[in-house]
Amino acid sequence: QKEVEQNSGPLSVPEGAIASLNCTYSDRGSQSFFWYRQYSGKSPELIMSIYSNGDKEDGRFTAQLNKASQYVSLLIRDSQPSDSATYLCAVYNQGGKLIFGQGTELSVKP
């Protein structure tokens, strides 16, 4: 079992729709969770961090964390073509290492 797993994708949504990206992790002691966005040929860009159970909203982005079920999700409302990118889920494990999932490619169609 991989430490951090994401939907394999690619995920395609129409412009204006809600995109839902999911991530599960195996280390039950993990406390810090992040979503990065990576455009093709570029480096990852931090878009959300979440540490407590529940929802955290930032503009069109909402991160959701459920530690009991060991999953993290990212919702993107009113998706735009400029949101088309690979989204990486990252989790600090108890060893203090930041572990990334393989990423989910999102395509927003005009």
Add this chain to the structure above:
Amino acid sequence: ETGVTQSPTHLIKTRGQQVTLRCSSQSGHNTVSWYQQALGQGPQFIFQYYREEENGRGNFPPRFSGLQFPNYSSELNVNALELDDSALYLCASSTPTSSEPPDEQYFGPGTRLTVT
């Protein structure tokens, strides 16, 4: 822009050669982590440096080594290059590892290494 810089941007090396990649951390950040990202994969943790000492290492052989300098900049050295070392090498800076919860990491633009 995160304020993290890396050099060079691109590099082509031959199998068996050695390479040094450089990273300058964001102002105020004293922890640098290095990652290898193969095409279509998420970044893989190589190691982290804090106060000039290695502070955690991923599943990489000893031919991957590093340094951190007093100004918190860092180098990644790879000896005896193999074809599979071709990847995007990323460094990320953050504030002290002793912070709880661990702080956010901010990535530089990366160095694209091609081994032929």
